[in-house]
Amino acid sequence: MTALLEVEDLRVAYGKIEAVKGVSFTVEQGEVTTLIGTNGAGKTTTLRTLSGLLRPTSGKILFEGEPIDAVPAHRIVARGLAHSPEGRHIFPRMTIEENLLLGAFLRRDAAGIAEDVERACTLFPILAERRKQAAGTLSGGEQQMLAMGRALMSRPRLLMLDEPSMGLSPLMMQKIMATIVELRAAGTTILLVEQNAQAALSLSDRAYVMTTGRITLSGTGADLLHDESVRRQYLGED
Amino acid sequence: MHELPQNLANGLMLGLMYGLIAIGYTMVYGIVQLINFAHGEIFMIGGFGALTAYAALPHGTSLWLALPVMIIGGVIASVLTATAAERFAYRPLRTAPRLAPLITAIGLSIALQQVVWAFYPNAKKALSFPQFAGDPIGLGSFHLQRNDLFLLVAAPLCMLVLAAFVRLTRTGRAMQATAQDPDTAKLMGIDTDRIIVVAFALGAGFAAVAAVAHGLRYGQVDFAMGFLAGLKAFTAAVLGGIGNIYGAMLGGLVLGVAESLATAYVQDVPGMHQLGGGAWANVWAFVLLIVVLLVRPQGLLGERVADRV
Numbered sequence: 001m002t003a004l005l006e007v008e009d010l011r012v013a014y015g016k017i018e019a020v021k022g023v024s025f026t027v028e029q030g031e032v033t034t035l036i037g038t039n040g041a042g043k044t045t046t047l048r049t050l051s052g053l054l055r056p057t058s059g060k061i062l063f064e065g066e067p068i069d070a071v072p073a074h075r076i077v078a079r080g081l082a083h084s085p086e087g088r089h090i091f092p093r094m095t096i097e098e099n100l101l102l103g104a105f106l107r108r109d110a111a112g113i114a115e116d117v118e119r120a121c122t123l124f125p126i127l128a129e130r131r132k133q134a135a136g137t138l139s140g141g142e143q144q145m146l147a148m149g150r151a152l153m154s155r156p157r158l159l160m161l162d163e164p165s166m167g168l169s170p171l172m173m174q175k176i177m178a179t180i181v182e183l184r185a186a187g188t189t190i191l192l193v194e195q196n197a198q199a200a201l202s203l204s205d206r207a208y209v210m211t212t213g214r215i216t217l218s219g220t221g222a223d224l225l226h227d228e229s230v231r232r233q234y235l236g237e238d
Numbered sequence: 239m240h241e242l243p244q245n246l247a248n249g250l251m252l253g254l255m256y257g258l259i260a261i262g263y264t265m266v267y268g269i270v271q272l273i274n275f276a277h278g279e280i281f282m283i284g285g286f287g288a289l290t291a292y293a294a295l296p297h298g299t300s301l302w303l304a305l306p307v308m309i310i311g312g313v314i315a316s317v318l319t320a321t322a323a324e325r326f327a328y329r330p331l332r333t334a335p336r337l338a339p340l341i342t343a344i345g346l347s348i349a350l351q352q353v354v355w356a357f358y359p360n361a362k363k364a365l366s367f368p369q370f371a372g373d374p375i376g377l378g379s380f381h382l383q384r385n386d387l388f389l390l391v392a393a394p395l396c397m398l399v400l401a402a403f404v405r406l407t408r409t410g411r412a413m414q415a416t417a418q419d420p421d422t423a424k425l426m427g428i429d430t431d432r433i434i435v436v437a438f439a440l441g442a443g444f445a446a447v448a449a450v451a452h453g454l455r456y457g458q459v460d461f462a463m464g465f466l467a468g469l470k471a472f473t474a475a476v477l478g479g480i481g482n483i484y485g486a487m488l489g490g491l492v493l494g495v496a497e498s499l500a501t502a503y504v505q506d507v508p509g510m511h512q513l514g515g516g517a518w519a520n521v522w523a524f525v526l527l528i529v530v531l532l533v534r535p536q537g538l539l540g541e542r543v544a545d546r547v
C-alpha cells in the first residue's frame with residue numbers, strides 16, 4: 001500500500017535563492033500530517049509547489065502514485081488536492097456562498113454541491129448566518145473557516161491547510177483545531193502547516209520539523225511533542 | 239444656452255462610444271494589471287475589418303443588411319489582433335517587471351498603426367466608411383444623427399450582455415475570481431490563462447462595435463484614429479475607476495458630456511474666450527484626467543487600492 005502523497009528530494013528556488021533544499025516526506029491515507037517550522041523554513045513554498053503554483057527545480061511529487069509536479073495549478077484540484085492558502089485568500093468582494101461555490105468550480109453535480117454547501121454551513125454555522133454577505137466583511141477567524149469550507153467543496157482526497165490558526169484568538173484557534181479533528185474522524189486526509197506546534201502536534205498522526213529548507217526531524221505527533229529540541233525551540237521551554 | 243439639450247445629446251453619444259472602448263482597458267487591467275495601450279489600435283483595426291467586410295459584399299447591398307456582416311468582420315479583426323497580442327507579446331512578459339509589458343504595449347500600438355498604414359490598400363489617407371443617408375431625427379428640443387442610432391442601441395445592449403455574462407456564467411464568475419486573486423483562482427481549478435484570453439477578446443469585440451459606430455458617425459476610418467479615441471477611452475476607464483466595467487461606461491458618459499459642454503461653453507466664461515470651440519475639443523479629456531488623478535485617483539466607482547489586494 002503506497003502513501004497518498006509522496007514527496008521525494010524536493011527542491012524549489014525563487015530565482016537563485018533555494019527555499020526548499022531537498023525535502024522528503026509522506027502523507028498516509030486518513031491521517032493528519034503536520035509540517036512545523038520557524039518563519040521562512042519553506043513550509044508555504046512546499047505547499048505551493050504541491051499545488052502547482054510553483055515549479056520544483058528537482059525532485060518528485062507522487063499523488064496516489066502518479067507524478068503531479070508538471071501538472072498546471074488549475075488541474076491539481078481535479079486530481080483531488082485542495083489547498084487552503086496561508087493568509088486565507090478568500091475572494092473579498094464575493095459573498096460567502098459565492099466563495100463556497102467557487103470551491104466547487106469544477107464540479108457539475110448541482111445536487112451534490114448544494115449538499116456540500118449545507119455541510120460547510122453545518123460545520124461552520126457562522127457561514128450560514130452570513131451567507132449573502134461579502135466575504136471581506138468577515139473577521140479573520142471567520143475568513144479562515146470560509147477558506148477551509150471552500151477547500152472542502154471540491155471533496156478533496158487530500159486537504160492542505162497552511163497556518164489555519166494564524167492571527168486568531170485562542171478561542172477561534174481551538175475551534176479550528178477541533179474542526180481538523182472532526183474532519184479527520186470523518187475520513188479526510190490532512191496535510192497541516194502550523195507554527196503553533198503544541199496544538200498541531202497533539203492532533204497529528206505524523207509530523208515533520210522543517211528548518212531552513214530541510215526536514216530536520218520526523219516522527220509521530222506524540223514523539224515530537226515530547227522531543228527535547230522541539231520543546232525547546234517550538235514550545236518555548238528551556 | 240438654448241442648444242444645451244443638443245450639446246448634452248452629442249456628449250452622451252460620444253460618451254457611449256468612449257465607454258464601449260473603455261471596457262477593454264478596464265477588463266484587461268482588472269485581470270492582469272496591464273494598461274494595454276495598443277487597445278486604441280485594436281479599436282482602429284475593428285474599423286478596417288468592418289470596412290473590408292463591407293467591400294466584400296456585392297455592390298449596392300443595403301447598409302441595413304451589410305451592418306451585421308460589418309460588425310462580424312470588425313469583431314473578427316479586433317479579436318484576432320487582441321488575442322495574438324496577448325499570446326505573443328504580453329504572455330511571455332507575464333512575470334517580467336511591470337515596465338516591460340507597458341513599453342511593449344506602446345511599441346505594439348505604433349507597430350499596428352504602421353502595419354495598417356503600409357499594407358492596407360490606400361490606407362495612407364482616410365478611407366470613406368458607409369453611412370445611413372437621411373436627415374437628423376428631430377426630438378423636440380434636440381435632434382439625433384441617424385448614424386448615431388446604431389450607438390444608441392448597440393452600446394446599452396453590449397453592457398447588458400456583459401453584465402449578464404459576468405454575473406450569470408461560469409466563465410464570468412471565473413473572471414471575477416481571477417480579477418480578485420489569480421493564484422487562489424487557480425487553486426479553485428480556474429484556468430486563468432484562458433480567462434485572460436477571454437478578457438482580451440471581449441474588450442476587443444466591444445472596441446470593434448465602437449469602431450463601427452465611429453465609422454458611421456464620421457463617415458471615414460483612418461490608421462491613426464485609435465490614438466485619440468484610445469487615450470480618451472483610457473481616460474474614461476480611469477475616471478470611472480479602472481477595473482470596474484460599469485465604471486468604464488459611466489466614465490465614458492461623464493467624459494463625453496464634459497467634452498461636449500466644455501467645447502460649447504468654456505469660451506463664454508469671462509476671460510476664457512480663447513479656450514473654446516472645436517480647436518480645444520481634445521484637450522478637455524486630459525484636463526479631466528489630471529483633475530481625477532489629483533482629487534479621486536481611484537475613480538468614480540473604484541475601490542481604494544488597499545481594498546483590491
Ligand SMILES: Nc1ncnc2c1ncn2[C@@H]1O[C@H](COP(=O)(O)OP(=O)(O)OP(=O)(O)O)[C@@H](O)[C@H]1O
Binds near residue numbers: 086
Ligand atoms: N515570492 C518569494 N520570492 C522570493 N523569496 C521568497 C518568496 N516567498 C518566500 N520566499 C523565501 O523563501 C523562504 C521560505 O519561505 P516560506 O514562505 O516558504 O516559509 P514558511 O515556512 O512558510 O514561513 P512562515 O512560517 O513565515 O509562513 C524564505 O526565506 C522566504 O523569504
Ligand SMILES: [Mg+2]
Binds near residue numbers: 044045086
Ligand atoms: Mg508560510
